[in-house]
Amino acid sequence: MSTPLGTATSPSRLTPLEEALPQLMQTASTLVGEHTLPLLQCRGHILANDTLAPLDVPGYDNSAMDGFALNSKELQSGRRNFVIMQRIPAGSLGTALQPGTVARIFTGAPLPPGADAVVMQENCKADADSVTVLQDVNPGENVRRRGDDIVAGSLLLAAGHRLAAADVGLLAASGLAEVSVRNPLRVALLTTGNELVRPGVSLQPGQIYNSNFYAISALLQSIGVTVIDCGIVGDDQTATEQALLHAAELADCVISSGGVSAGEEDHVRNALQAQGELALWKLAIKPGKPFAWGRLLGKAFFGLPGNPVSAYVTFMLMVRPYLLRCMGASNLHPQTYRVTAGFELSESAERQEYLRVRLVTDAAAGERNGMPMAVPFGNQSSGVLSSLSHADGLLVIPPFTAVAKGDMLSYMPLL
Ligand code: AMP
Numbered sequence: 001m002s003t004p005l006g007t008a009t010s011p012s013r014l015t016p017l018e019e020a021l022p023q024l025m026q027t028a029s030t031l032v033g034e035h036t037l038p039l040l041q042c043r044g045h046i047l048a049n050d051t052l053a054p055l056d057v058p059g060y061d062n063s064a065m066d067g068f069a070l071n072s073k074e075l076q077s078g079r080r081n082f083v084i085m086q087r088i089p090a091g092s093l094g095t096a097l098q099p100g101t102v103a104r105i106f107t108g109a110p111l112p113p114g115a116d117a118v119v120m121q122e123n124c125k126a127d128a129d130s131v132t133v134l135q136d137v138n139p140g141e142n143v144r145r146r147g148d149d150i151v152a153g154s155l156l157l158a159a160g161h162r163l164a165a166a167d168v169g170l171l172a173a174s175g176l177a178e179v180s181v182r183n184p185l186r187v188a189l190l191t192t193g194n195e196l197v198r199p200g201v202s203l204q205p206g207q208i209y210n211s212n213f214y215a216i217s218a219l220l221q222s223i224g225v226t227v228i229d230c231g232i233v234g235d236d237q238t239a240t241e242q243a244l245l246h247a248a249e250l251a252d253c254v255i256s257s258g259g260v261s262a263g264e265e266d267h268v269r270n271a272l273q274a275q276g277e278l279a280l281w282k283l284a285i286k287p288g289k290p291f292a293w294g295r296l297l298g299k300a301f302f303g304l305p306g307n308p309v310s311a312y313v314t315f316m317l318m319v320r321p322y323l324l325r326c327m328g329a330s331n332l333h334p335q336t337y338r339v340t341a342g343f344e345l346s347e348s349a350e351r352q353e354y355l356r357v358r359l360v361t362d363a364a365a366g367e368r369n370g371m372p373m374a375v376p377f378g379n380q381s382s383g384v385l386s387s388l389s390h391a392d393g394l395l396v397i398p399p400f401t402a403v404a405k406g407d408m409l410s411y412m413p414l415l
């Protein structure tokens with residue numbers, strides 16, 4: 001028997017996000033196992049275990065420049081002319097430096113024993129077998145020390161980290177050919193609405209294309225979720241109940257879109273209450289008021305609104321962090337920034353608003369010292385998908401807040 005979902009809020013109450021999100025996140029835990037992937041396939045995956053550095057990088061003191069490796073004490077004691085006794089390209093080893101001599105050395109080559117600095121070739125006058133050093137060199141100058149980048153035994157990457165391109169390089173530099181990453185979470189996605197048809201089929205009067213399935217699938221794929229397509233469900237209570245149960249049998253988690261308001265043609269909430277458990281309905285945000293969270297057959301269920309912008313925004317704010325935690329990720333929420341409003345707005349109402357904005361730095365939009373300003377897309381209707389496609393991110397307008405040009409507001413990039 002699974003644990004209860006906590007305080008089921010009164011059905012008519014609008015729950016603020018600051019309340020709903022922690023309540024939801026408390027119920028999330030890692031659901032998936034792990035598997036090993038070769039390095040070239042691991043970008044975007046979530047690291048399953050803390051990974052310790054198996055070796056120092058660099059593994060030996062080496063030259064940061066093409067030049068001459070020398071003992072800086074000899075320079076300090078006044079010597080300027082040296083005999084070039086050896087040549088050390090990258091991949092070769094030199095021999096111990098004798099007094100009065102230097103080694104011709106190249107970037108990445110190991111420093112020979114007895115050398116403690118490299119003088120750049122631009123600061124020397126050299127012929128075939130001797131060199132005059134024209135500038136002083138400090139001990140350690142132009143030398144990359146063993147372990148400067150990575151120290152053996154230190155934490156290279158922590159469990160839960162999503163592997164980016166640089167991390168793939170870091171793992172390779174440490175000699176690791178494969179890593180253990182989290183298995184994908186399996187999410188069943190169904191869309192409700194008699195009016196919906198798939199792109200690729202011609203529209204009959206009264207029909208629209210099902211954009212939510214595609215946008216939400218793309219969001220799920222972008223965080224490494226495996227999407228199970230549960231199709232389009234008509235606006236009928238029995239059909240919705242059956243579709244929800246079927247979806248819950250197939251997946252770790254279920255998401256629906258549409259039919260979650262209080263209208264006669266909205267059946268998702270009743271279907272969930274008939275077959276499972278409703279923990280939350282209606283968020284105090286705009287767009288995205290109708291939003292259901294609950295449980296079906298022990299699986300988390302999210303009923304997204306039908307309006308495409310509302311579906312997208314509620315997914316980003318509520319569902320995405322939940323799914324990331326189920327996949328063992330540690331970085332759950334997009335980084336937010338304070339940015340300057342490049343517009344004015346009369347006082348908002350009780351719902352916190354998420355305006356679709358672009359960050360603009362051109363002079364025409366009022367650029368000052370290259371600081372970006374947030375400019376909203378003209379039509380902020382929750383049905384206007386262009387507003388999302390156009391936007392760089394969401395600008396948060398707290399409840400009962402008017403905006404004046406130049407106000408600083410919280411901004412969340414659309415990832
Ligand atoms: P609903 O929440 O079902 O009342 O839908 C609200 C609005 O969103 C209506 O205009 C629907 O036609 C539209 N809508 C619902 N589902 C989708 C979908 N999957 N793709 C595009 N628009 C949708």
Ligand code: MG
Nearest residue numbers: 193258259306
């Ligand atoms: Mg509908």
